[in-house]
Ligand SMILES: Cc1cc2nc3c(=O)[nH]c(=O)nc-3n(C[C@H](O)[C@H](O)[C@H](O)COP(=O)(O)O)c2cc1C
């Protein structure tokens with residue numbers, strides 16, 4: 001060990017503990033306290049520094065702890081493991097093998113993160129600092145070239161050059177639609193001088209996604225720096241970050257970051273002595289999906305019900321408080337400082353012809369490595385699911401992946417080799433969306449998933465326009481009818497017709513895209529709809545009204561566990577003889593299936 | 605909505621003083637209503653009509669407009685929450701992993717519909733969207749405690765902890 005050279009204030013090891021929402025939920029806060037206590041007990045608290053970072057990405061294996069300089073990647077660490085880690089690894093320098101990350105191949109060894117299967121195909125640009133720095137300390141951000149891009153923009157570049165650089169880089173919006181970022185900035189910059197606003201969309205409405213929150217939790221200064229650069233480019237002095245109130249950790253870190261930036265003179269007046277002024281405020285959302293839509297977001301910042309406004313006029317011309325405003329997504333902003341620093345060509349070299357750079361996905365659902373991944377555009381779905389995601393648990397088969405949340409669609413098995421970029425996804429009826437990527441296996445019912453999303457839109461429709469308010473409700477009712485076994489073949493055609501009218505006539509993006517989950521599941525899984533309608537059968541065994549629980553006479557040993565656990569007393573029989581379920585009483589809760597030690601209960 | 609509130613409003617003078625301070629701090633600023641409502645809900649735990657009236661008088665914004673805003677956003681609630689706030693994530697990742705069944709089980713166990721509170725004020729039940737812990741799906745929370753990788757069998761045990 002290098003014990004001899006250690007002086008009091010030279011730290012010899014760093015313990016990085018993830019403080020993202022996923023790992024915090026798995027108890028990383030207690031872990032940090034336990035590390036502090038154990039290090040003190042061992043008397044090495046001055047030699048080892050414990051850093052609370054943002055998300056490492058591999059949330060499924062949280063809480064995650066990485067110890068440097070060795071780069072030992074420990075997973076699922078419990079407070080009870082800390083004593084051993086401190087004693088063995090930090091005191092004696094012996095890696096604790098049993099706690100190391102285990103590859104699918106079963107090997108456990110210390111290797112650079114870039115060699116770990118989960119990270120091998122990833123390229124972290126937006127997430128570059130997540131899991132690397134302490135997001136609550138601006139000095140760490142600065143140590144990783146933070147605010148250098150702002151300095152470069154303000155002192156070496158004209159606003160036009162900033163916009164030109166972004167344009168050449170090919171950066172497109174990461175909030176869903178993929179609109180070229182530089183075009184928006186250019187429109188706003190060309191408006192007459194006067195008050196203009198720069199806004200950041202951190203509303204992250206897709207109900208199964210958490211990319212933006214992870215960026216804000218892990219690297220809040222990147223977004224602040226980028227917004228200042230955008231403000232310089234369009235001639236604005238005030239920005240707003242519209243963030244969900246449901247993200248308390250992100251809100252707190254942003255508040256700290258803004259305070260620190262002000263203290264350092266990186267926000268406020270005369271930044272870098274250039275005479276450029278920029279201030280930033282937070283606005284908390286209040287749980288309305290439609291407020292992620294740009295015009296609704298602005299109405300909400302103004303203090304009203306967040307209803308969208310017709311466009312044109314576009315926000316770049318007439319936005320917040322009726323002045324020119326640009327709005328970009330969190331991840332879009334997170335790319336900007338790197339582009340300014342490394343140059344447009346560097347960024348444009350990554351990705352595909354029309355989709356440049358990387359995209360962050362929140363990988364979830366039926367997949368082994370749930371978590372956050374960032375891959376170059378053009379990576380195929382197969383690479384994400386099989387290599388990075390580590391495949392489907394329990395030996396099940398991949399059925400489809402859903403992207404784009406309630407506005408998106410699904411990608412079936414036969415298209416799993418589709419490269420993921422804006423245009424390829426659109427061409428197969430899905431969309432990039434903001435980055436939710438939910439994997440489904442053979443046990444997922446596609447009609448049920450479509451219904452899930454429609455229920456979401458019905459709930460979230462703001463009610464301003466009739467096609468969305470009434471139309472989505474009608475579609476939902478048709479899906480209810482189909483999944484409850486009352487569907488008719490004509491309902492499928494009715495769904496298609498309704499979908500067409502809603503898409504064509506709704507006021508904002510919410511309504512215009514609401515039918516997508518239905519249309520895309522119909523496109524690839526019409527047979528599943530037909531099974532529900534014509535045969536009154538749910539092939540995946542999900543739709544309760546179409547299910548029957550039965551006990552296999554040959555497998556049942558008559559142990560009576562099922563009968564004891566049935567909450568409604570639907571199961572009867574004599575001990576040691578096969579039991580039976582009364583379908584008239586059964587509420588299909590599935591408890592018996594889970595409890596049966598002999599797997600004698602089947603769901604059909 | 606307001607009429608069937610079973611629990612009468614009993615705000616304290618301290619709460620009212622805090623609310624007045626909040627209103628005074630924001631009054632006159634553009635877009636003040638939503639930040640004020642957020643803080644008011646933090647003070648009272650919910651936004652009954654009585655609180656909305658105070659905000660209306662303080663900010664000089666019509667009550668109808670305030671009611672419109674309060675009912676538009678799901679974060680704002682006109683009903684009180686329980687001592688134990690149960691929230692089940694119905695985000696996509698959790699739903700795919702069966703959180704729909706989890707919520708049904710809880711409903712059956714404590715006899716609550718989503719959005720309601722038990723008459724003794726002990727439990728309330730909400731369905732939330734992704735709380736960002738998809739890696740642990742399906743997920744539920746009770747106040748600040750997070751329970752992940754749930755199976756139906758876990759529910760009774762978890763609820764029992766809070767029943768005492
Ligand atoms: C119903 C609806 C919800 C949306 N929700 C979000 C969201 O949560 N986050 C986001 O960044 N963009 C969202 N958008 C897209 C925004 O309207 C807007 O296009 C985006 O924030 C622009 O930023 P970008 O160009 O950087 O992507 C939503 C759009 C619609 C129609």
Ligand code: FES
Nearest residue numbers: 693695698734737
């Ligand atoms: S979908 Fe439940 S935590 Fe993300």
